Amino acid sequence: MIILVINCGSSSVKYQLFNVRNLRCIARGVVERIGSPLASLKYQNNGKVFHKKVACLNHYAAISIIVDSLTDPKEGVIKSRDLIGGIGHRVVHGAEEFKCATRITPGVIGSIERYNELAPLHNPSAVSGIRACLKILRGVQQVAVFDTSFHQTMPSKAFLYGLPLRFYKKYGIRRYGFHGTSHRFVANQAAKILKRPIKNLKLITCHLGNGCSMAAIMNGDSVDTTMGFTPLEGLVMGTRSGDLDPAVVFYLMENENISPERISDILNKESGLLGLSGVSNDMRDIKKAAKGADVLGQQSKTAIETFIYRIEKYIGAYLAAMNGLDAVIFTAGIGENNPWIMKRVKRDLGKIVAKKVKFLIIPTNEELLIARDTFNIIKSRF
Numbered sequence: 001m002i003i004l005v006i007n008c009g010s011s012s013v014k015y016q017l018f019n020v021r022n023l024r025c026i027a028r029g030v031v032e033r034i035g036s037p038l039a040s041l042k043y044q045n046n047g048k049v050f051h052k053k054v055a056c057l058n059h060y061a062a063i064s065i066i067v068d069s070l071t072d073p074k075e076g077v078i079k080s081r082d083l084i085g086g087i088g089h090r091v092v093h094g095a096e097e098f099k100c101a102t103r104i105t106p107g108v109i110g111s112i113e114r115y116n117e118l119a120p121l122h123n124p125s126a127v128s129g130i131r132a133c134l135k136i137l138r139g140v141q142q143v144a145v146f147d148t149s150f151h152q153t154m155p156s157k158a159f160l161y162g163l164p165l166r167f168y169k170k171y172g173i174r175r176y177g178f179h180g181t182s183h184r185f186v187a188n189q190a191a192k193i194l195k196r197p198i199k200n201l202k203l204i205t206c207h208l209g210n211g212c213s214m215a216a217i218m219n220g221d222s223v224d225t226t227m228g229f230t231p232l233e234g235l236v237m238g239t240r241s242g243d244l245d246p247a248v249v250f251y252l253m254e255n256e257n258i259s260p261e262r263i264s265d266i267l268n269k270e271s272g273l274l275g276l277s278g279v280s281n282d283m284r285d286i287k288k289a290a291k292g293a294d295v296l297g298q299q300s301k302t303a304i305e306t307f308i309y310r311i312e313k314y315i316g317a318y319l320a321a322m323n324g325l326d327a328v329i330f331t332a333g334i335g336e337n338n339p340w341i342m343k344r345v346k347r348d349l350g351k352i353v354a355k356k357v358k359f360l361i362i363p364t365n366e367e368l369l370i371a372r373d374t375f376n377i378i379k380s381r382f
């Protein structure tokens, strides 16, 4: 069976096409700058790379373009769209309702829309993508795989904030966590590599990309994670601040005379590695700049130190939360490509992790896990 995996952002649609029999990716690509005259399609079919300008006003047009490219008589990879047996959508927020991947029905679409308020930049795009697929690939079963669902096993002591409980009851203000598909994927890979059942392991997974989060995974279940009500909590990230005394927000609003929207932009888009280094949100640039003896070089070194220190602090916290630790896993852009960060953490935590804790770099593959989840749900119907 062939499964199409779709990841809709506000101005992009990423996709991968899998043959589920051998779990091989047969095509992948992205439509970018949706709604702009500069919209383009980049894709790889059978290993060949293409890059085209396209006219693309919305998610519906983007998915039509993707399906046309997959079935193109010359450059395509499948003869007909009828060969697509299922569609798996990445959906960011499933709140407390979705504890695992779920077959999409009109009721499920309604629920995803209800959680738009919790993920205003992401859930509306996912719904546009789902609706487009309903029309373009009529009759094909669709499955939603949520970033939040893996962390639904967190106990209330880990997911509650120390706020009046009525705000949890009224608005659902609690810690949800994100990147769940990635944490789940690398935790399962780690169990395979360690040749031990995941049910007997205590793992800490570090997803370090542009967004960064860690998870404490005990017996295969997430018991804590660094992101919270939104992806702003936790680690120092590319452009997000991570943990912060909430009083800083009021202080800045008052002293800089700025609006809630502006402070949100500062915390989400101008902070983290970018804000600290003053150079870039990209670890490659910061590493290069850190070699310099000038002010930006000094700031870049400090940014790297702060980034690593926060990771180490959470390793200590999660070691305590699980009362033990078998392995720490590094993944995503920064985690996979900078083994020096892993080595540094291992050295710094020398005494507590000693020889008993394994350190592993494992490439993440969220799309593959979405394809597998989609296949398992579709298959279970027959």
Ligand code: ADP
Pocket: 208, 209, 210, 211, 238, 281, 282, 283, 284, 285, 332, 333, 334, 335, 337, 338
């Ligand atoms: P996203 O969260 O947007 O998917 P990625 O997982 O691609 O982001 O991670 C982006 C980060 O990974 C950037 O900080 C970038 O510097 C880093 N990165 C990606 N490739 C490399 C590489 N080859 N060497 C060093 N750092 C890399």
